[in-house]
Amino acid sequence: MFKAVIFDYGCVISTEQVKHEIEAMVDLIKISEDTFKSYYYQYRLEYDRGISGEEYWSKVLSACKVDYDQELIVKLINHDLKSWTVTNQAMLDWAEGLKKNGYKLGIISNMPKDILKYMRENFSWLKNKLFDTVIFSCDLRICKPDPLIYRQCLDNLDLSPVECLFIDDSEINIQAAKEIGLNVFHYRGLEDLTTLQAMFVK
Known part of the structure; x- marks a missing residue:
């Protein structure tokens, strides 16, 4: 019992993770969804263990070979948050x-x-x-x-x-x-x- x-x-x-929020992140980075997901999950456990959103997304974007600034990171954090909070x-x-x-x-x-x-x-x-x-x-x-x-x-x-x-x-x-x-x-x-x-x- x-x-x-x-x-x-x-x-x-x-x-499940909200599809249109995933698409919004992919559009911001301008890479394929498969490539995005590969790096998104590669560093995810580090994020889950407590590194900052800025550090996590810096790792993802660097791996994707994408130029980025703080504004882009803030947008990605926001879309990511929305994708998991329904x-x-x-x-x-x-x-x-x-x-x-x-x-x-x-x-x-x-x-x-x-x-x-x-x-x-x-x-x-x-x-x-x-x-x-x-x-x-x-x-x-x-x-x-x-x-x-x-x-x-x-x-x-x-x-x-x-x-x-x-x-x-x-x-x-x-x-x-x-x-x-x-x-x-x-x-x-x-x-x-x-x-x-x-x-x-x-």
Whole structure:
């Protein structure tokens, strides 16, 4: 019997990355989308561990061999932020229902400071403490799939791995969670929410 559900943020609590914001970043840099994504993700874990947006985008733009200034970096930070901050309301509604039924809730997310700052200022579900613990990589300077980030969440919840269900869209993160004993659900899209809901019908 589960006592807690632990959520990833990106593509689980949030929607998939917003396409037109990706296109806006590509248009600003004037390179192919494939090249952009390659360098965007090459340095992403460093950003998620806590380097500044300016440092992250300087690395990306230098790798892309693009001339840049501070104005361009500010625009990219803004589009990137917007691309990850559309929430999946159906998932949040389900989380609220779980909370009312006595389950503990957690988040483990790889998250850069710029996006997290916006979320903390604007998302009511973070302000009202819907989640019993929220673990963001930029705060700990540790990213999934490092087992330490999962263990920190479990310590905060005061629960064992077998008492928790972890939901993530990344196979790498799912496997790491399984290795420390967490129950896992590999989330692939909103159609999976019905399956999740059925797992908690009493």
